[in-house]
Every structure is written in structure tokens, then in C-alpha cells.
Amino acid sequence: MRKRTHSWLLLSALLTGTAGAADAPGPPVAVHLTPVATGLTAPIGVAAPADGSGRLFILDSAPGQGRIRVVDAAGKLLVAPYYVRAVSGGPRSEQGLLGLAFDPGFARNGTLYLTYTAAPGGAQLGAAPDQVLVRLRASHPAANVFAGSEQEVLRLPDYAWNHNGGGIAFGPDNYLYWGMGDGGRGGDPHGFAQDLWHKTVDGKRYHLLGKMLRLDVRTPTAAAAANQCGAGAGQPAQYSIPHDNPFAGAGDKCGEIWLYGLRNPWRWSFDRQTHDLVIGDVGQNAWEEIDFRAHGSTAGRDYGWRRCEGRHHYDPAGAGTDCPATTGTVAPVIELAHGPACSITGGYVYRGPVAALRGKYLYSDYCDGRIRIATPGASAWSHVMLDGTPTRNVSSFGEDTDGNVYVADMGTRTVYRFDGATAPAQAVPADQGAARSPDPP
Ligand SMILES: [Ca+2]
Ligand SMILES: [Ca+2]
Numbered sequence: 001m002r003k004r005t006h007s008w009l010l011l012s013a014l015l016t017g018t019a020g021a022a023d024a025p026g027p028p029v030a031v032h033l034t035p036v037a038t039g040l041t042a043p044i045g046v047a048a049p050a051d052g053s054g055r056l057f058i059l060d061s062a063p064g065q066g067r068i069r070v071v072d073a074a075g076k077l078l079v080a081p082y083y084v085r086a087v088s089g090g091p092r093s094e095q096g097l098l099g100l101a102f103d104p105g106f107a108r109n110g111t112l113y114l115t116y117t118a119a120p121g122g123a124q125l126g127a128a129p130d131q132v133l134v135r136l137r138a139s140h141p142a143a144n145v146f147a148g149s150e151q152e153v154l155r156l157p158d159y160a161w162n163h164n165g166g167g168i169a170f171g172p173d174n175y176l177y178w179g180m181g182d183g184g185r186g187g188d189p190h191g192f193a194q195d196l197w198h199k200t201v202d203g204k205r206y207h208l209l210g211k212m213l214r215l216d217v218r219t220p221t222a223a224a225a226a227n228q229c230g231a232g233a234g235q236p237a238q239y240s241i242p243h244d245n246p247f248a249g250a251g252d253k254c255g256e257i258w259l260y261g262l263r264n265p266w267r268w269s270f271d272r273q274t275h276d277l278v279i280g281d282v283g284q285n286a287w288e289e290i291d292f293r294a295h296g297s298t299a300g301r302d303y304g305w306r307r308c309e310g311r312h313h314y315d316p317a318g319a320g321t322d323c324p325a326t327t328g329t330v331a332p333v334i335e336l337a338h339g340p341a342c343s344i345t346g347g348y349v350y351r352g353p354v355a356a357l358r359g360k361y362l363y364s365d366y367c368d369g370r371i372r373i374a375t376p377g378a379s380a381w382s383h384v385m386l387d388g389t390p391t392r393n394v395s396s397f398g399e400d401t402d403g404n405v406y407v408a409d410m411g412t413r414t415v416y417r418f419d420g421a422t423a424p425a426q427a428v429p430a431d432q433g434a435a436r437s438p439d440p441p
Helices: 323-327
Strands: 031-037 043-047 056-062 065-071 083-086 097-102 111-117 128-138 148-158 168-170 176-180 198-201 204-207 211-215 257-260 265-270 277-281 287-293 334-337 344-349 361-365 372-375 382-386 394-399 405-409 414-420
Touching: 031 056, 031 065, 043 097, 043 405, 043 414, 056 097, 056 405, 065 097, 083 111, 111 168, 128 176, 148 204, 168 265, 176 265, 265 344, 265 394, 277 344, 287 344, 287 361, 344 394, 344 405, 361 394, 361 405
Parallel strands: 043 394, 097 168
Antiparallel strands: 031 414, 043 056, 056 065, 065 083, 097 111, 111 128, 128 148, 168 176, 176 211, 198 204, 211 257, 265 277, 277 287, 287 334, 344 361, 361 372, 372 382, 394 405, 405 414
């Protein structure tokens, strides 16, 4: 996986003109984006098991079908998919096979988790196809084609085809986190993201939309808690509520909720060194944002939507323009004004072998495909742009067990790894790296 087949690119760090982030010049950062998988259909996710296999798993989206592909330790994209499932939607639809997380004990127990949008035609809980979390148990963890059992863990009603979140990851506490969108359409018309219990709209009951969920999927329960919104009270469930969730045991708030006031937390991650949580929350009409929660924080859990879009007032029923100050909600650490950018893609704090990137937060935007490098700070994070990257529609980032960071690009149908550049660089074509998509999330 480490061979370099393309010429060096010098990616210069430049000043940006975005509001909200304290832009600062930095020294040029020499980085090479090494293609590790090409010719994919529409890559939307990257994950690596901590099993010593050196494999990389890629979520590849096709019309009506989600696939998992494997890049083996020799760097070869295997032809036979690891796993295939029928889903609703497909590339650029926000629906499909959306998330993949390996159980911390995958090397022994072969367990992994997936999120997807249920295929059309079946019974559904809400007005749109359900969002589903499943557990897979591979009979042979080292196998490159899945065989084993599959069990549904949690099925959520959805309101509209868009804003489905879908990212999942295990935290340092071994609980599974699931970023769930606000249900969709636009502007969260029923206020789901601020609702902590359940709401009935047109005869359908909705809950847990516009949230970051925290679930103990490793401890099924024989009797679900009374406020376990995704299960029947007293009934068996394939997950339980962590005892230190903010609303565990609350009478009229869902126990699964970790954070709320999120619009569409599509891609997000834990910093493997600090265990801080960094969330890319896709904006509505004007502002994209990166949200932050320090590990162990006791700060507020309301990230603002739909009262706020970024640091700005949104809800017409509200008042004021300095949203965090007037609403008391958690402000983003970065916001991007719409322009070429229109749909943020959260990434990772880099903890891998490239010294120049260590401690920096890498992220992008689906519409302009440009890579940003942010420097975490006390409140607003400064960031710079990388010029000359081949990426055009960045859908996701991923990290392997060595801390290498990968970027999935739907525009070039390629997954790249961030590598260091040690040699002087050559010029790159000026027209690379800034494509617009006609159908952003
Ligand atoms: Ca939705
Ligand atoms: Ca927010």
C-alpha cells in the first residue's frame, strides 16, 4: 500500500478568505496524495480494522446497492467485494450504505457494524425509507469476503430522503456513536433536531433525528429502558443505554442522545490521541461548520440547529444575529461561507507518520473538493488550503491503525492517502481541485 505511482505534488498552504476562522499564513506544506484505490464507482467511506492485517475497507456506492471493497496489505484492490447490500438511493443521493465501524475486538470476534438506508418497497416506520444499524459477525475475521451472521441493532424512522447522517465509530469508551441527520427536506420544518423526545407528524412517530447517538451495542438488553426510544420499553433490544448518557433514566428524553441540534453530521471522528470529537455538520443555505467536543467536557450539548446555522441566526422565530451568544448553544470552531463550498466533509486530526501534518485537522467540502488543514485552537480554529490536489468531490475521510489518513473522492472515483513529500515538487495544472457538483447534500 505504500508504493508511489504518481508524480510528486507540492501542495502549498495559502491564505483563505473564509469568515469565522482566524485565517493565518503558514509555511508551505509538502504533501503527496497517493492513490490507493482507483476505478471505484463512488467511494463514500474508508475504515481499517485493528487486526494487523494491513487491510483497508472502502464503502463504494452504486445505484440501489452498497458495496464494501477491500484493499489488501499489498495495496491491491480486490475484485470480489467483501459485502454487498440492496439499499435505497446510491451515489450522490445521501442514501445508501453510509457507515462502517469495526468492533474494537474485531480481530477475535469478527464483528463490524454498518449503517444504511433500507431498500425501497418494504414496510417503513416514517415517510421515507428507514435508517438502519446492523451488526455483522464474520465467521472468519481474516476473510476478504464476508460470510457469517447479520443482526439488526436499531432501526430509525426517517422523514425525507436527505440528511441521513450515517457515520458511525467506536469511541475510546467502546460505545458506538452514530451521527443522525435532522430527517431532511430543508430547514428542519418540524424542529426534530431540537426535540429530545418523540414527535408525531402525519401519523408517523419520529425520534433521534438531528442527534449524535451513543449506544452500548456490545451489551444487548433483555428489557429496554422506558426512555429507550429505538426499542419497546421492557422489550429485548440489541443495544443498551450507557449509564452516563446525559438523558439516561430521564422520563421524557431519549436515552440514546449524546449531542443534539445537529443538521446533518455526515462525517466526523475522534482524535485518537486526545479522544476529542470533531464533527463536520453540513449547513443549510449559507454556512458550513466544524463542531468540537473536548473529551470529558461538561459543556452544553446543543449544537444549535435549527436556531442557528453556524454562528448565525437561522430560525425565523428567534432573535438576534450573534447566535451562540443569544441562544447559549455550542458555537462551531470553524465555519465556511457558501461559495464554491456548499457541503462540508469532516475529516481527522492527523496523528500519522507525516510530521508536518501532526496535530492538524484535515477536512474538505464535497462541492469544491479542496483540502483544508486546520490548526486546533482554544475557540475559532485557523485553517489554510491545500492547492493542487486532484480531489474534486470529497465524500469522506478515513484513518488506519498507524494514523495514516485517507480521503475518498467521488469526483475522481479514487481513495488517496496523505503522504509526506521529500523532494522538490513540480508544478501542477491550475484547473485541478475545484469542481462543483449540481446536486450537493
Ligand atoms: Ca432523511
Ligand atoms: Ca451548529
